Amino acid sequence: MENIILVDWFAMSYRQKGITVHDVIKSLQFKEQYKDDIKFVQLSGRYMYRDRLSFGNIHIYYNNINQDEDYPMLEMTGQGCREFETFSSITFDDMFELAKDTKHYHITRLDVAYDDHDGIFDIRQIEKDYRARNWVSNSTKGRITVDISRAVDGISVMTGTKSSDMYMRIYDKAIERGYNDGRHWVRAELVLKQDRAVQFIKNVEPIGKKFRGVIHNYFRYVQPNKKDSNKRRWKMREYWEKFLDNSEKISVFTRKDIDYNLSRLNRYVLGQAGNSIDTYIKCVGLVRFLDDLIKRESRLNPKQRYLIEQSKLLIEQGKPVDDAIIEELSRNYKS
Secondary structure, three states: OEEEEEEEEEEEEEEEEEEEEEEEHHEEEEEEHHHOOOOOOEEEEEOOOEEEEEOOOOEEEEEEEHHHHHOOOOEEEEHHHHHHHHHHHHHHHHHHHHOOOOEEEEEEEEEEEEEOOOOOOOOOHHHHHHHHOOOEEEOOOOOEEEEEEOOOOOOEEEEEEOOOOOOEEEEEEEHHHOOOOOOEEEEEEEEEEEHHHHHHHHOOHHHHHHHHHHHHHEEEEOOOOOOOOOOHOOEEEHHHHHOOOOOOOOOOOOOOOOOHHHHHHHHHHHHOOOHHHHHHHHHOOOOHHHHHHHHHOOOOHHHHHHHHHHHHHHHHHHOOHHHHHHHHHHHHHHO
């Protein structure tokens, strides 16, 4: 079998007002010749949703118990992704184009996997390197699991945690599928959630290139070097270098700006910084403190300056500046 890179999980909510589960089904654009065979059945919900319609492993959740989050959510598991590719007239590239519209769609999870059938990955060597900490990663946590059987053990090595926005797992897919005939099938799987998934799909590079690029940026197995105490300077393991195939590093991290409101500012000024401010005033007096505050070298960022300017305008117009106003201004700010 050929080594391939594939989408192995896709979950996205549709955030348009009034959209129904039937609108979601319509958006999947199933091929005309299969329409009579595709029948969604009613099942119980998950993820805070009371209800679900499912066709195979393609699920549409709806009727959320939280009224503010009551938008239908599409979820395609690994097999669901294969069913979508088989029965739909559109591709995942088309789904990604929808997900780029973050105002009307909210992608919650995207798994991209590399299936090795050629022997690039030796899962036992990977387990050995992981236990020996012969790796470099932004994440400091991970897990090794071993499924014991009479024939052969199924090994899985995960970097990161399932609660994080991104983690990677390498495991013996052949054993997971129950193949005990000696075939080689090891999967390297990258799990991206929320903004990490959005940044991944917004990158214009081909999926294989950005898949390897993201992994290269966040994780690598390395060859121990006793002459150098800095592990980040160690040379990559040959098998990892072969897998990355000279890829450039790609980041899917987006700097998050602060959402301001008066309560948050109050907690910081009077809470975290309150004792320092109080001490300074008692040492030099209130007049000196206010004078120093005004004359200090300004370190306000553009967003802070924007909030001050907008607040002044509202006050001049005789309008109240309360918690809700500051929070709304903060959300609407465009850099």
